[in-house]
Amino acid sequence: MGSWTTQNDARQRRLAAGGQFAQGKAVAVDKLTSFLEAVIHPGDRVCLEGDNQKQAQVLAQGLVGVDPQKVHDLHMVQSGIVLPEHLDLYERGIARKLDYSYSGPQSRRITTMLADGKIELGAVHTYLELFARYFIDLTPNIALIAAVCADKHGNLYTGPNTEDTPTIVEATAFKGGLVIAQVEKIVDSVPRVDIPGDRVHFVVETGKPFYVEPLFTRDPALITETQILCAMLAIKGIYAPYQVQRINHGIGFSTAAIELLLPTYGEALGLKGKICTHWALNPHPTLIPAIEAGWVQQIHSFGSEVGMENYMAARPDVYFTGADGSLRSNRAFCQTAGLYACDIFIGSTLQIDLQGNSSTVTATRTAGFGGAPNMGSDPHGRRHPSTPWLKAGEEANPDMAPALRRGRKLVVQIGETFGDKNTSLFVENLDAILLADKLKLELAPVMIYADDVTHIVTEEGIANLLLCRSSAEREQAIRGVAGYTELGRGRDAALVDQLRQRRVIQRPEDLGIDLLDADRRWLAARSVKDLMVASGGLYNPPSKFRNW
Amino acid sequence: MSDALRPITSWYESTARQRIAGLLDRGSFTEYIGPEQREMSPHLDLFDLPKQFDDGIVIGEGQLEGQRVYAAAQEGRFMGGAFGEVHGAKLIGLIRAARKHKRDVLISFDTGGVRLQEANAGEVSIAEIIRAILLARADGVRVIGLLGGRAGCYGGGGLIANCCSSLVISEQGRLSVSGPEVIETNHGVEEFDSKDRAFVWRTMGGKHRYLIGAVDAFVEDDIAAFRAAARTALAKQARFDLALVQAEQQRLATRLQRLGSLTDSLQIWKALGVEAPESISSLPTEAFLAASQTVRECADEAR
Numbered sequence: 051m052g053s054w055t056t057q058n059d060a061r062q063r064r065l066a067a068g069g070q071f072a073q074g075k076a077v078a079v080d081k082l083t084s085f086l087e088a089v090i091h092p093g094d095r096v097c098l099e100g101d102n103q104k105q106a107q108v109l110a111q112g113l114v115g116v117d118p119q120k121v122h123d124l125h126m127v128q129s130g131i132v133l134p135e136h137l138d139l140y141e142r143g144i145a146r147k148l149d150y151s152y153s154g155p156q157s158r159r160i161t162t163m164l165a166d167g168k169i170e171l172g173a174v175h176t177y178l179e180l181f182a183r184y185f186i187d188l189t190p191n192i193a194l195i196a197a198v199c200a201d202k203h204g205n206l207y208t209g210p211n212t213e214d215t216p217t218i219v220e221a222t223a224f225k226g227g228l229v230i231a232q233v234e235k236i237v238d239s240v241p242r243v244d245i246p247g248d249r250v251h252f253v254v255e256t257g258k259p260f261y262v263e264p265l266f267t268r269d270p271a272l273i274t275e276t277q278i279l280c281a282m283l284a285i286k287g288i289y290a291p292y293q294v295q296r297i298n299h300g301i302g303f304s305t306a307a308i309e310l311l312l313p314t315y316g317e318a319l320g321l322k323g324k325i326c327t328h329w330a331l332n333p334h335p336t337l338i339p340a341i342e343a344g345w346v347q348q349i350h351s352f353g354s355e356v357g358m359e360n361y362m363a364a365r366p367d368v369y370f371t372g373a374d375g376s377l378r379s380n381r382a383f384c385q386t387a388g389l390y391a392c393d394i395f396i397g398s399t400l401q402i403d404l405q406g407n408s409s410t411v412t413a414t415r416t417a418g419f420g421g422a423p424n425m426g427s428d429p430h431g432r433r434h435p436s437t438p439w440l441k442a443g444e445e446a447n448p449d450m451a452p453a454l455r456r457g458r459k460l461v462v463q464i465g466e467t468f469g470d471k472n473t474s475l476f477v478e479n480l481d482a483i484l485l486a487d488k489l490k491l492e493l494a495p496v497m498i499y500a501d502d503v504t505h506i507v508t509e510e511g512i513a514n515l516l517l518c519r520s521s522a523e524r525e526q527a528i529r530g531v532a533g534y535t536e537l538g539r540g541r542d543a544a545l546v547d548q549l550r551q552r553r554v555i556q557r558p559e560d561l562g563i564d565l566l567d568a569d570r571r572w573l574a575a576r577s578v579k580d581l582m583v584a585s586g587g588l589y590n591p592p593s594k595f596r597n598w
Numbered sequence: 599m600s601d602a603l604r605p606i607t608s609w610y611e612s613t614a615r616q617r618i619a620g621l622l623d624r625g626s627f628t629e630y631i632g633p634e635q636r637e638m639s640p641h642l643d644l645f646d647l648p649k650q651f652d653d654g655i656v657i658g659e660g661q662l663e664g665q666r667v668y669a670a671a672q673e674g675r676f677m678g679g680a681f682g683e684v685h686g687a688k689l690i691g692l693i694r695a696a697r698k699h700k701r702d703v704l705i706s707f708d709t710g711g712v713r714l715q716e717a718n719a720g721e722v723s724i725a726e727i728i729r730a731i732l733l734a735r736a737d738g739v740r741v742i743g744l745l746g747g748r749a750g751c752y753g754g755g756g757l758i759a760n761c762c763s764s765l766v767i768s769e770q771g772r773l774s775v776s777g778p779e780v781i782e783t784n785h786g787v788e789e790f791d792s793k794d795r796a797f798v799w800r801t802m803g804g805k806h807r808y809l810i811g812a813v814d815a816f817v818e819d820d821i822a823a824f825r826a827a828a829r830t831a832l833a834k835q836a837r838f839d840l841a842l843v844q845a846e847q848q849r850l851a852t853r854l855q856r857l858g859s860l861t862d863s864l865q866i867w868k869a870l871g872v873e874a875p876e877s878i879s880s881l882p883t884e885a886f887l888a889a890s891q892t893v894r895e896c897a898d899e900a901r
Binding site for chain 2 (some may be wrong): 271570571576577593594595596597598
């Protein structure tokens with residue numbers, strides 16, 4: 051038997067090689083590429099911190115600059131493929147294999163590169179899945195991460211955008227790997243320690259903040275009356291009867307509409323304090339009016355949102371904040387919270403098939419999954435009861451003995467029957483199947499599987515799939531809310547009528563909702579400026595959202 | 599309708615019909631060539647595009663504090679409020695009638711310019727509207743432009759607005775000829791980043807237009823505020839003669855000389871003498887008016 055310390059020995063060699071470019075832990079940015087060539091070995095597994103929001107963009111640029119003769123065949127394991135550099139690594143022959151979660155802005159290019167065989171794909175994961183594999187079979191040798199600032203010991207302050215960093219560092223630093231952080235500044239003392247310095251081996255001072263995009267800001271000015279109608283249906287037809295208090299929202303305009311309707315429509319229905327009190331949610335600016343009106347008790351966040359920093363720091367009763375006063379986010383914990391501690395997930399999608407499978411991919415775009423499949427799935431490891439969970443379980447299995455009956459998480463898909471560019475939300479076959487075929491994937495990238503979906507909400511009404519007793523009923527329930535789309539027009543009118551009698555399908559009028567009532571006047575804020583005003587000037591919207 | 603709904607008072611949020619209804623005395627408006635007559639675009643069918651019964655503009659007569667006026671409002675939510683053949687013809691007819699009957703006109707602009715699908719007819723109508731306005735003004739009619747709609751006032755709409763006797767704008771209002779996307783497409787993102795909305799508004803928005811004297815009144819985004827400003831504008835002397843046009847030409851030449859080399863509105867505001875230019879965008883209406891009153895340029899009515 052040989053050595054038991056090969057990994058730690060390798061780290062010592064990397065530390066020695068890298069140390070030649072460093073003063074203490076600090077590596078000058080102009081030596082970055084040579085430094086990376088010295089510490090990264092061919093075939094290494096590398097996590098280049100690309101999260102949903104923040105990006106280690108300077109380290110990404112440095113890595114793209116390395117000599118492919120020296121550094122090649124890297125296996126990238128990172129949640130977000132967001133920057134062009136993330137894919138340039140494959141064009142330049144530096145990286146070969148990829149395991150990832152989400153590729154929003156690069157979804158088209160990554161699809162082309164996968165089809166051309168330029169990237170050897172491991173798998174597309176959900177966030178929790180990828181994080182889990184960091185500790186089992188995808189442990190990084192090198193982590194290239196991003197923080198706001200560091201002290202000379204390497205203690206890191208990540209600020210509100212902590213996101214994936216603790217998870218990546220945990221997996222790398224405790225298993226013989228090397229952790230390299232980019233920071234804007236090296237300071238005497240950090241405002242709070244998000245990552246302890248003994249887990250950080252090198253620090254690169256860049257003089258500029260890490261790249262971050264506001265992904266969760268929805269301009270209320272763009273919310274349509276149809277989306278408001280869908281929001282009214284969800285509040286009155288789902289939130290109220292199930293008494294949903296612990297909740298996760300997707301990032302679409304329909305859910306933004308729900309957030310803006312809570313202090314107006316929700317208030318008029320007498321629901322304040324009864325629903326939507328505890329959240330797993332990014333800091334959506336559209337939730338500000340509900341927070342200010344006293345609807346929200348607490349929110350845990352996956353990441354931060356540009357412009358919301360001061361507002362959150364001023365509302366520590368609502369948000370999780372550190373000793374320095376600013377938000378502490380954590381994607382892995384919040385995903386876990388969304389999976390196990392929330393009773394409902396509600397989000398938009400691009401395509402739903404006749405059994406209720408849904409997907410956001412099209413034949414030319416592989417956006418990946420992110421976290422929605424975690425939120426939008428029924429966790430079989432859940433054991434604690436709650437009113438909505440038990441009620442949904444009872445609807446699904448009325449004949450089962452209550453003490454043995456599993457509850458159900460509410461998983462709601464919400465959207466207009468005709469979406470962007472008048473494309474139908476409802477399709478016979480998901481484009482995900484075409485894409486899987488094209489890329490020779492074993493699994494079609496399905497965002498939410500049919501057996502997890504409990505409700506579909508469109509402007510035509512709510513389909514409660516928990517109450518369907520056969521796949522034929524399920525199909526008609528879905529066709530029944532598909533409106534004038536081709537699949538909607540293909541419904542069996544008599545069966546749909548029966549389903550409506552049984553309240554499997556509920557039309558707006560069945561819920562006492564007047565279509566003429568679906569009006570923008572319900573929106574507690576009708577512009578980004580209204581949101582800023584509602585926050586008492588604490589919310590500081592990014593320039594791209596201002597119309598003043 | 600639910601009692602919990604408060605009426606919308608925002609001009610920006612309102613439809614063309616809501617604007618007209620709030621602008622004029624309650625119940626005084628009579629529409630001409632209304633949607634029931636289905637006078638629709640003869641061109642859009644060719645492109646398989648949806649039409650609207652009023653072709654995106656409401657015209658008619660009504661009263662403002664008892665004074666009889668003509669009024670028109672573009673609907674920015676139909677094809678960006680763009681001028682098509684019918685749309686343009688309705689406005690031409692209204693202004694010609696104003697000249698004939700010596701009655702003032704209020705126009706709520708909400709337009710991206712000419713409708714590309716009927717560009718020739720749209721361009722001709724822009725020219726005809728300009729001609730009609732200038733003739734009417736020469737005969738003593740006031741034409742008041744109201745700028746605060748979602749689509750802004752661009753293209754030919756910008757040209758027409760600048761022929762009006764008086765312009766009222768809100769912070770949300772935008773007035774220009776080429777729109778942000780057009781400039782970016784033709785001159786590159788370095789020249790004009792159309793996605794930087796704060797930059798767009800600082801360059802074309804209500805506050806900037808008011809400070810450089812491209813418009814005459816700045817009001818809160820509120821229907822009642824537009825109504826009050828329209829009333830004030832109607833009370834002004836109606837004047838349109840050679841001396842006025844020459845004076846405005848002189849003002850613009852001086853402005854170009856003085857500010858032409860500056861590349862951002864913040865520099866222009868500073869050059870005008872605004873004390874804290876960077877704070878202008880975030881000032882509420884009252885404070886903005888106070889900060890701008892002594893330093894802003896004023897347009898002659900020739901515009």
